[in-house]
Amino acid sequence: MSVLRTVREDLRAARGQDPAARSDVENAVVYSGLHAIWAHRIAHRMWAVPALRGPARVVAQFTRFLTGIEIHPGASIGRRFFIDHGMGVVIGETAEIGDDVMIYHGVTLGGRSLAKTKRHPTIGNRVTIGAGAKVLGPVVIGDDSAIGANAVVTRDIPADSIATGIPAVVRHRSGKQHEQLVDPTTYIDPAMYI
Numbered sequence: 001m002s003v004l005r006t007v008r009e010d011l012r013a014a015r016g017q018d019p020a021a022r023s024d025v026e027n028a029v030v031y032s033g034l035h036a037i038w039a040h041r042i043a044h045r046m047w048a049v050p051a052l053r054g055p056a057r058v059v060a061q062f063t064r065f066l067t068g069i070e071i072h073p074g075a076s077i078g079r080r081f082f083i084d085h086g087m088g089v090v091i092g093e094t095a096e097i098g099d100d101v102m103i104y105h106g107v108t109l110g111g112r113s114l115a116k117t118k119r120h121p122t123i124g125n126r127v128t129i130g131a132g133a134k135v136l137g138p139v140v141i142g143d144d145s146a147i148g149a150n151a152v153v154t155r156d157i158p159a160d161s162i163a164t165g166i167p168a169v170v171r172h173r174s175g176k177q178h179e180q181l182v183d184p185t186t187y188i189d190p191a192m193y194i
Helices: 003-017 024-030 030-049 048-066
Strands: 082-084 102-104 108-110 134-135 161-164 171-173
Touching: 003 024, 003 030, 003 082, 024 030, 030 048, 030 082
Parallel strands: 082 102, 108 134
Antiparallel strands: 161 171
């Protein structure tokens, strides 16, 4: 995929996920989450070349200084990823993030081990992670799930679930036959996104 197409998709994700987003030009200039993901996409490509791992870490550190968002260059991040109000976001080296994922400020995708193995979360497609949530260890968050604000997740969360609390508990699980009880344009639990 071309760099320009990726940038356009990221801008479209910001516009689609944030009602305050006014224009692509404004978003490209003022959204620290976009700046962080664009720098990460460069650093991640550098990380794939062993001789460029040091410079990739420098790019990541400089981006952290500018945006307040720390993304290890080894983390794998899918398309149309959006970080809203990014301050304090941390994404570890072995984290894997699917497509169409949105996270809010203060989210940590961290490890629970010092072993040099897979130690960070795997986040499925179309997942939302609320402000301050901590997803720790090599857990899997299933597609179409949401993690509530300030939740602490240390176990796998099935697809189509909402997890809240400390420790996180699956509060709602919808099946494919689940009747739509709520207008999909409204939040099931507004506190989940604070």
